[in-house]
Amino acid sequence: MTVSQTVELEGHIIDSGTMGACFAIVMDMGGEFDVDAFEVGRHKHEETYCRMRVLADSEADLRAILHELNQQGATVADPRDAVLEPAPADQVVPVDFYSTTNHPTFVRVDGEWLAVENAEMDCALVVDRADDDGTPRVHTTVLNAIEAGDLVVTGETGIRVEPPERPREADGSFGFMQGGVSSERPSTSLIEEIADEMRSVRDDDGSVLAVCGPAIVHAGGRNALADLVRAGYVDSLSAGNGFAVHDLERDLYGTSLGVDTESLEHPRSGHKHHIYTISEIVRLGGIPAAVAEGVVEEGVMYECVDNDVSYVLAGSIRDDGPLPDTITDAVEAQDAIREQAREADLVLMLSTLLHAVAVGNCLPSTTKTVCVDINPATVTQLLDRGSAQAVGMVTDIGTFLPMLRDELLEHPN
Missing domain, CATH: 3.40.50.10690 (putative lor/sdh protein like domains)
Structure with a gap:
C-alpha cells in the first residue's frame, strides 16, 4: 500500500540548497516524490515556491520522511492544528513528542500560527493556555523542566520550521x-x-x-x-x-x-x-x-x-x-x-x-x-x-x- 502527503517549500530554497536537500531526503529514505508546482523567483528578492507529493510504502515511513522534511522547512499543505498530549509524569514526554531544532519554529494552535518562544535544539514544545488574556503560548522546554500534565506537541502536524536562508545578496x-x-x-x-x-x-x-x-x-x-x-x-x-x-x-x-x-x-x-x-x-x-x-x-x-x-x-x-x-x-x-x-x-x-x-x-x-x-x-x-x-x-x-x-x-x- 502506498501512502502520500503533499508538502510545500517557499523562500530562497534554491540558493540555500533546501530544495535539493529535500529531494535527496525523500529518495535516501526510500520514498518518491512528484512535483505538482514549481515557481522560480526570477529576481534577486523574489522567493521560489515548490509543492510536491511525497509517497512512501507505509504510514511509518511517510512520518519519518515528513519529519526530516520538516527540519528543512517543508510544511504540510492544508495544515491542521498541532497534536497535543499531556506529559505522563515529571521529566517524561509522550512517545511521539516533537524534538526541536534551533531554527525559528511556529505551531498551529486553535487555527493560529504561534511563534515558539526561546528557540533551542533538542527540546520539547509545550503549549501553555494559562495566560491571563487567554492567548496560548508555545515555548521550548528541556526534559528536566517537563511537569506531569504539560501539553506537549507530538507528531509533525501543525509545525512549521523556518531555517535561515542564503539570499542572493550576502550580508x-x-x-x-x-x-x-x-x-x-x-x-x-x-x-x-x-x-x-x-x-x-x-x-x-x-x-x-x-x-x-x-x-x-x-x-x-x-x-x-x-x-x-x-x-x-x-x-x-x-x-x-x-x-x-x-x-x-x-x-x-x-x-x-x-x-x-x-x-x-x-x-x-x-x-x-x-x-x-x-x-x-x-x-x-x-x-x-x-x-x-x-x-x-x-x-x-x-x-x-x-x-x-x-x-x-x-x-x-x-x-x-x-x-x-x-x-x-x-x-x-x-x-x-x-x-x-x-x-x-x-x-x-x-x-x-x-x-x-x-x-x-x-x-x-x-x-x-x-x-x-x-x-x-x-x-x-x-x-x-x-x-x-x-x-x-x-x-x-x-x-x-x-x-x-x-x-x-x-x-x-
Whole structure:
C-alpha cells in the first residue's frame, strides 16, 4: 500500500540548497516524490515556491520522511492544528513528542500560527493556555523542566520550521557561511567586520556574550579581553572554573598553571600558584570579595566585578577547588547558561570547545556567532551545529583578541 502527503517549500530554497536537500531526503529514505508546482523567483528578492507529493510504502515511513522534511522547512499543505498530549509524569514526554531544532519554529494552535518562544535544539514544545488574556503560548522546554500534565506537541502536524536562508545578496561576513573553515581567511577584514558588529550591538543596547577558555590566559589574550570588558563591549561572560582560576593566578603571581606568561619560564614553586590562588579566593569568600579587599586588582574577572558584567562559571569533574563562584550543579549551570544565551545578540566563542558547545546548544540559529580557535576541528564543530549566522576563524587567540581590542578602542566609530 502506498501512502502520500503533499508538502510545500517557499523562500530562497534554491540558493540555500533546501530544495535539493529535500529531494535527496525523500529518495535516501526510500520514498518518491512528484512535483505538482514549481515557481522560480526570477529576481534577486523574489522567493521560489515548490509543492510536491511525497509517497512512501507505509504510514511509518511517510512520518519519518515528513519529519526530516520538516527540519528543512517543508510544511504540510492544508495544515491542521498541532497534536497535543499531556506529559505522563515529571521529566517524561509522550512517545511521539516533537524534538526541536534551533531554527525559528511556529505551531498551529486553535487555527493560529504561534511563534515558539526561546528557540533551542533538542527540546520539547509545550503549549501553555494559562495566560491571563487567554492567548496560548508555545515555548521550548528541556526534559528536566517537563511537569506531569504539560501539553506537549507530538507528531509533525501543525509545525512549521523556518531555517535561515542564503539570499542572493550576502550580508557581509555574518551572512550564511559561504564556505568551509580555513586559517587562510582574511583575518584583518573579518576582525573589522566583527568589531563593526560589536559596535552596532552596543549602540542598539544589545548584549555581547563572551564564552572563554583558559587558553586566553596562556596565549596572552587576557589583557585585551579585560580591556574590552572595561570599555563596555562585553555584557556577560560564560566560562569554566579553569578560566577564572588562571585569570586570577595571572594577577596574583604573573603565572598561568605555574608558567610565567611573559617569559614562559617555570618560577620556583610555580606549581603551587594554581591551588594557592583557589585557596586565597575561598578564604576571602569569592571573587567579588577578593576585588573588594584589593587582593585582585586586574584581569578579566576583576573587570567583570568592577563593571557589573554578569558571569557564569560552570564547573566540571576536572576542576580543582573549585572557586566559590563556580556552579557545581550541572543542571543549575545549564539553566544559568541558557539564560545568558537567550539574552545574547552576539556570541564570541573564544578558544574553548566544551563551553562553546554548551552555549551553542542553547542558541537559536539566528544568533550571530563568532568562533575562534587554533584547532580547526573546534571551529568546524561549532559551525556545523546549525548556526547559519556564524563566522569561524582558525587562529591564535593571543593574536585575535589584541587585534580586536585595537580595532575597537583605536577606531571607536
